[in-house]
Amino acid sequence: MEAKPVASGTGEAASKPAGKKPYVIAHISDIHAGSQYFVPNLMDRAVIELNELKPNVVVVTGDLTNEGFKQEYLLAKTYLDKLQCEKMLVVPGNHDARNVGYVHFEEMFGPRQSFFHRDGISIVGVDSSEPDLDYGTIGRHRYQWLREQFETPADFRVFLLHHPLLPVPGTGRERNMVYDAGDTLEVLQQCKVNLVLSGHKHVPHAWRLENLFAVNAGTVCTLRLRGKVRPCYNVIEIGEDVVTIWRKYPFHDADRIIKFSLSTFAFEKSRGDAEGEAR
Numbered sequence: 001m002e003a004k005p006v007a008s009g010t011g012e013a014a015s016k017p018a019g020k021k022p023y024v025i026a027h028i029s030d031i032h033a034g035s036q037y038f039v040p041n042l043m044d045r046a047v048i049e050l051n052e053l054k055p056n057v058v059v060v061t062g063d064l065t066n067e068g069f070k071q072e073y074l075l076a077k078t079y080l081d082k083l084q085c086e087k088m089l090v091v092p093g094n095h096d097a098r099n100v101g102y103v104h105f106e107e108m109f110g111p112r113q114s115f116f117h118r119d120g121i122s123i124v125g126v127d128s129s130e131p132d133l134d135y136g137t138i139g140r141h142r143y144q145w146l147r148e149q150f151e152t153p154a155d156f157r158v159f160l161l162h163h164p165l166l167p168v169p170g171t172g173r174e175r176n177m178v179y180d181a182g183d184t185l186e187v188l189q190q191c192k193v194n195l196v197l198s199g200h201k202h203v204p205h206a207w208r209l210e211n212l213f214a215v216n217a218g219t220v221c222t223l224r225l226r227g228k229v230r231p232c233y234n235v236i237e238i239g240e241d242v243v244t245i246w247r248k249y250p251f252h253d254a255d256r257i258i259k260f261s262l263s264t265f266a267f268e269k270s271r272g273d274a275e276g277e278a279r
């Protein structure tokens with residue numbers, strides 16, 4: 001039976017008060033427009049599914065392009081422009097910073113850092129890329145800005161960046177990490193951030209670290225895949241107490257990555273995610 005992300009207050013979200021819908025964030029990543037492995041049909045389908053889902057917010061965690069070229073940005077933008085949502089936040093990835101691609105990013109998507117504070121939800125995104133390098137960095141100069149952003153009163157705080165802050169199983173040799181991941185994680189813990197969303201590894205996964213959950217998205221529409229992982233995007237349903245995160249395969253079913261409580265931080269991870277698929 002198909003297990004679908006729910007945006008209607010049914011199924012997994014049933015613990016919330018009757019009639020109150022979960023707040024839904026759709027998380028897509030690693031479009032890689034222009035890559036030989038980019039599959040237009042998958043991106044078309046993801047757009048249709050997301051417009052049916054009607055998320056409150058869409059977040060895109062980088063690698064919109066493959067080489068940072070203007071025509072690749074234009075192609076990625078044609079898809080993202082079709083998404084209907086209250087707000088979209090986009091941060092660049094290491095591929096977008098190739099060939100001085102960040103100038104096109106700024107022209108088409110605006111600042112490389114972004115924030116959103118509404119309805120008790122705070123989402124803050126930064127550019128973790130460095131020109132022509134594959135590793136990630138946040139940098140000491142941005143910690144204070146992050147602290148100021150997360151000072152806004154909120155019930156749920158989300159941080160976006162392209163590179164994962166924690167290693168992702170099933171991705172081979174550990175490389176291209178965030179150079180200051182430890183310091184960044186400490187800042188996020190101090191800021192009471194609930195959820196970190198990233199991409200880059202093309203493998204969906206979730207970790208809990210103290211009271212912080214770090215959730216990675218796969219590649220939404222490419223065959224740049226590791227092991228048996230399939231193209232997918234994530235759907236985050238934020239209820240009164242329970243947060244449920246799904247990975248959804250365009251054209252296919254969805255399965256739950258993790259479910260956690262905001263009051264106790266107890267969590268339940270589902271079997272059959274990237275660890276198993278990568279073997």
Ligand SMILES: [Fe+2]
Nearest residue numbers: 030063200201
């Ligand atoms: Fe990527």
Ligand SMILES: [Fe+2]
Nearest residue numbers: 063093094200
């Ligand atoms: Fe990347």
